[in-house]
Amino acid sequence: MNAEQLEKTFQDKVDAEIRIEPRDWMPEAYRKTLIRQISQHAHSEIVGMLPEGNWITRAPSLRRKVALLAKVQDEAGHGLYLYSAAETLGVERETLIDEYLYGNAKYSSIFNYPTLNWADIGAIGWLVDGAAIMNQVPLCRCSYGPYARAMVRICKEESFHQRQGYEIMLTLCRGSEAQKAMAQDALNRWWWPSLMMFGPHDSDSPHSEQSMKWKIKRLSNDELRQRFVDVTVEQAHFLGIAIPDPDLRWNEERGHYDFGPINWAEFWDVVKGNGPCNRDRIRARRKAHEEGQWVRDAAMAYAEKRKARQTAAEAVASPTPVATYS
Amino acid sequence: MNLEPSHFEYLLRLADNALILGQRQSEWCGHGPVLEQDIALTNIALDQIGQARMLLAYAGKVEGKGRTEDALAFLRDAGEFRNLLLVEQPNEDWGYTILRQFFFDAFNFFLYQELCDSADAELAVIAQKAIKEITYHLRFSSEWVIRLGDGTGLSHRKMQEAVSDLWMYTGEMFLPDAIDEWAKDAGIGPSLQAIHVQWNARVREIFKEATLELPESGWMQQGGKQGIHTEHLGYILADMQFLQRAYPGLEW
Ligand SMILES: [Fe+2]
Numbered sequence: 230m231n232a233e234q235l236e237k238t239f240q241d242k243v244d245a246e247i248r249i250e251p252r253d254w255m256p257e258a259y260r261k262t263l264i265r266q267i268s269q270h271a272h273s274e275i276v277g278m279l280p281e282g283n284w285i286t287r288a289p290s291l292r293r294k295v296a297l298l299a300k301v302q303d304e305a306g307h308g309l310y311l312y313s314a315a316e317t318l319g320v321e322r323e324t325l326i327d328e329y330l331y332g333n334a335k336y337s338s339i340f341n342y343p344t345l346n347w348a349d350i351g352a353i354g355w356l357v358d359g360a361a362i363m364n365q366v367p368l369c370r371c372s373y374g375p376y377a378r379a380m381v382r383i384c385k386e387e388s389f390h391q392r393q394g395y396e397i398m399l400t401l402c403r404g405s406e407a408q409k410a411m412a413q414d415a416l417n418r419w420w421w422p423s424l425m426m427f428g429p430h431d432s433d434s435p436h437s438e439q440s441m442k443w444k445i446k447r448l449s450n451d452e453l454r455q456r457f458v459d460v461t462v463e464q465a466h467f468l469g470i471a472i473p474d475p476d477l478r479w480n481e482e483r484g485h486y487d488f489g490p491i492n493w494a495e496f497w498d499v500v501k502g503n504g505p506c507n508r509d510r511i512r513a514r515r516k517a518h519e520e521g522q523w524v525r526d527a528a529m530a531y532a533e534k535r536k537a538r539q540t541a542a543e544a545v546a547s548p549t550p551v552a553t554y555s
Numbered sequence: 556m557n558l559e560p561s562h563f564e565y566l567l568r569l570a571d572n573a574l575i576l577g578q579r580q581s582e583w584c585g586h587g588p589v590l591e592q593d594i595a596l597t598n599i600a601l602d603q604i605g606q607a608r609m610l611l612a613y614a615g616k617v618e619g620k621g622r623t624e625d626a627l628a629f630l631r632d633a634g635e636f637r638n639l640l641l642v643e644q645p646n647e648d649w650g651y652t653i654l655r656q657f658f659f660d661a662f663n664f665f666l667y668q669e670l671c672d673s674a675d676a677e678l679a680v681i682a683q684k685a686i687k688e689i690t691y692h693l694r695f696s697s698e699w700v701i702r703l704g705d706g707t708g709l710s711h712r713k714m715q716e717a718v719s720d721l722w723m724y725t726g727e728m729f730l731p732d733a734i735d736e737w738a739k740d741a742g743i744g745p746s747l748q749a750i751h752v753q754w755n756a757r758v759r760e761i762f763k764e765a766t767l768e769l770p771e772s773g774w775m776q777q778g779g780k781q782g783i784h785t786e787h788l789g790y791i792l793a794d795m796q797f798l799q800r801a802y803p804g805l806e807w
C-alpha cells in the first residue's frame with residue numbers, strides 16, 4: 230500500500246470507531262500529537278501532586294490526612310499509566326521527563342497556583358478534578374486504544390476525588406464563619422484558573438480541528454467549559470458561596486449560564502512561566518529527580534550485579550557445552 | 556475495660572510510633588526518587604497512619620476520658636508523645652529514610668508477631684491486621700537496604716553513614732521500663748530482651764547481604780518512650796497540629 234492508501238485505511242478505521250493500537254500503521258503527525266498530549270497529561274498528574282502535597286503534613290484530622298495521601302498517590306498512579314500509554318508510541322519515560330524538567334514540554338497551568346489554606350484542598354478536588362473529568366470523560370472514547378483505556382481507569386478515580394473535594398467544601402461551608410471564609414477565599418482564587426483549564430477559545434485553538442478529525446478530541450474547549458460552568462454553578466449555590474463573576478447569570482434562551490470574559494493575558498503569562506508557582510514546581514520536581522539519581526543508579530547497579538551472580542551460579546551448576554568440549 | 560494508666564501508656568507508645576513515622580514518610584509524597592517508589596512509600600505511610608488511628612481510638616477508649624483519635628493526635632504537646640526517638644528523626648535522604656524504616660520494621664515485626672497473641676484481645680485484633688502490613692514493610696525496607704548497601708560505591712558510603720548516625724537511636728527500642736515490664740507481666744506485651752535477640756539476628760543477616768558494617772555498640776540515646784524527645788518532634792507537631800490549634804473545636 231502506498232502512503233495515501235495507508236492514510237485512507239487509517240482514517241476509515243477512525244471514522245468507523247475502530248481503535249488504533251500500537252502496532253497499527255498511523256500517520257506520523259497523529260503519533261506526535263498523541264505523544265505531546267499524553268505526556269503533557271502525565272506531567273500534569275505528577276506536578277499536580279505538589280500543590281495538594283503541600284497540605285499532607287497539615288491535614289486537620291487523621292481521616293482527612295489519609296484521604297489526601299491516598300488522593301495524591303492516585304495522581305502518581307495516573308502519571309504512571311499515562312507514561313506507559315505514551316511509551317507504546319515509541320518514546321521512553323525518561324526522555325519525556327527530561328523534556329518537561331529541562332526542556333519546553335508543558336503541564337497543566339492550574340498547578341502553578343498556590344494552595345494557601347485548607348479549603349484549597351477542597352476546591353482543587355471539586356473544581357480541578359471536576360474540570361479534569363469534563364475534559365477526560367470524552368477521552369475514554371479516544372481513537373488511540375492505550376490512551377482510551379488509561380482514561381477509563383483514571384476517570385473513575387477522578388470522580389471519587391471530585392466528590393471528596395466537594396465534601397471538604399461542604400463541611401467547611403456548614404462550619405464556623407472562619408471556615409466558610411476559607412471556602413469562599415479558595416473559590417475566589419480557583420474559579421478562573423479552573424475555567425482556563427479547558428484551553429483557549431475554539432477560535433484560538435490551533436490543534437483542535439485536526440484532533441477532532443482523528444477522534445482524539447470529541448468536544449470543543451468551549452463546549453466543555455460551558456458544561457463545567459453549568460454544573461458547577463449549581464453546586465456552588467448548594468454550598469452557599471459565591472462564584473466570583475459579576476456577569477454570571479442564567480440565560481433562558483440558550484439554556485446555559487452566561488459568564489464573564491476570561492483573562493487570557495493571565496493564562497498565557499502562566500503558560501510562559503510567570504505564574505505564582507511555576508519556578509517552585511519545576512524546582513521541586515528537579516530536586517526530586519536529581520536527588521534520586523544516586524538511588525536509581527544504585528538500584529540499577531545492584532540489579533546488574535545480581536544478574537551476573539545468577540549467571541555465574543548457573544554456569545557452575547550446569548557447565549555450558551563450550552566448557553565440556555574444551 | 557482495664558483502667559490501669561500503664562495500659563493507656565503502653566498503647567500510646569504503639570500508636571505514636573505509627574503516627575509519627577507515618578507523618579515523616581508522608582513528607583516524601585510527590586518527592587520520591589522514582590514514581591514507583593513514591594507510590595510504595597506512600598503506601599507504607601498510609602498503613603502506618605491507619606494503624607495509628609486504630610490504636611489511638613482504642614487508647615482513648617482505655618483511658619476513658621472521651622478523647623478521640625484526633626484529640627490524641629492533635630491536642631497533645633510533645634512531652635505527652637510516647638514514640639521512639641528513631642521514628643521522629645528527619646528524612647534526610649532516601650537512604651536515611653529506608654534505614655530508619657528498616658531498623659523500625661525489624662523491631663515492629665517481631666513485636667507485632669507477639670502482640671497477635673496479646674492477653675488484650677482488642678489489641679490482638681489490631682495486631683493481626685497490622686502484621687500483614689508490617690511484614691510487607693519489612694520486606695520492602697530490607698530489600699532497599701540490600702540494594703543501596705550493595706549498589707554503587709556512593710550508595711554504599713551513604714548507607715554506612717546513615718548507619719552510624721541512626722544506630723544510637725536503636726537501643727531504646729529494647730530497653731524495658733516499668734510500663735514494658737507491666738505489659739509483659741500482664742501478658743499484654745512481649746519481653747523486649749527476646750525481641751532484641753531476634754532483631755539483632757535479622758539486622759546482621761540483612762547487613763551481611765548489604766555488605767554493610769554493624770557499628771560497635773556505643774552510647775544509646777533514650778527518652779522517647781517517657782516523653783523526652785529530640786528537637787525534631789516539636790516541628791513535626793507544629794505542622795501536624797496547626798489547624799486544630801489555630802481553629803479549636805471545629806469539624807473538618
Ligand atoms: Fe489524576
Ligand SMILES: [Fe+2]
Nearest residue numbers: 358386387390
Ligand atoms: Fe485527581
